[in-house]
Amino acid sequence: QKEVEQDPGPLSVPEGAIVSLNCTYSNSAFQYFMWYRQYSRKGPELLMYTYSSGNKEDGRFTAQVDKSSKYISLFIRDSQPSDSATYLCALTDSWGKLQFGAGTQVVVTP
Amino acid sequence: DVKVTQSSRYLVKRTGEKVFLECVQDMDHENMFWYRQDPGLGLRLIYFSYDVKMKEKGDIPEGYSVSREKKERFSLILESASTNQTSMYLCASEGQGGNGYTFGSGTRLTVV
Numbered sequence: 001q002k003e004v005e006q007d008p009g010p011l012s013v014p015e016g017a018i019v020s021l022n023c024t025y026s027n028s029a030f031q032y033f034m035w036y037r038q039y040s041r042k043g044p045e046l047l048m049y050t051y052s053s054g055n056k057e058d059g060r061f062t063a064q065v066d067k068s069s070k071y072i073s074l075f076i077r078d079s080q081p082s083d084s085a086t087y088l089c090a091l092t093d094s095w096g097k098l099q100f101g102a103g104t105q106v107v108v109t110p
Numbered sequence: 111d112v113k114v115t116q117s118s119r120y121l122v123k124r125t126g127e128k129v130f131l132e133c134v135q136d137m138d139h140e141n142m143f144w145y146r147q148d149p150g151l152g153l154r155l156i157y158f159s160y161d162v163k164m165k166e167k168g169d170i171p172e173g174y175s176v177s178r179e180k181k182e183r184f185s186l187i188l189e190s191a192s193t194n195q196t197s198m199y200l201c202a203s204e205g206q207g208g209n210g211y212t213f214g215s216g217t218r219l220t221v222v
Contacts, residue, residue, distance in 0.1 A: 043200050043214050043215045043216050044213050046212070049209060088152070090210075101152060102152035
């Protein structure tokens with residue numbers, strides 16, 4: 001069983017809709033929680049970073065962490081075609097190394 | 111902004127060749143990483159380094175080696191390329207305080 005599970009999608013939504021992405025994890029020692037966005041033929045770029053349970057907002061993006069359920073989410077409000085990308089969750093283990101989810105492909109249609 | 115530069119975007123090599131993938135970062139980061147990314151498998155850690163001349167095996171080190179002679183440069187070496195090493199290779203760096211990795215744009219390697 002993978003330590004970090006993420007549905008690969010693709011997830012297709014109309015422009016303006018809310019995009020909801022999720023990851024579950026099995027190791028309660030994970031300490032830091034991140035979301036990366038990866039456009040086609042590019043490297044991942046850090047989108048959101050949090051270390052505590054609860055919500056963190058940055059513009060149209062909200063990251064949510066529920067440590068008791070071992071569940072993290074990313075919400076994108078008012079989605080745009082430019083949000084079409086693969087979104088990867090990433091969690092830092094006790095050694096400080098990142099464990100990545102497989103990534104969810106998101107397609108926002110105009 | 112931190113910049114991580116990978117020397118080649120696309121590379122085609124023959125089976126059995128020795129392949130060097132170069133990565134340079136310009137923000138004096140201590141930590142550097144090599145991943146490969148394959149459809150359905152996500153990112154898998156090959157090797158990482160926390161300091162000059164220091165290297166640690168990741169999850170899939172077989173068939174690979176690395177070199178870190180200078181702080182800003184981390185090289186991935188495929189000693190004898192094989193077709194199952196066809197993949198997207200991503201280099202990343204991170205400062206001592208954490209706060210996430212910065213990735214390069216990747217090298218898409220095809221071994222024929």
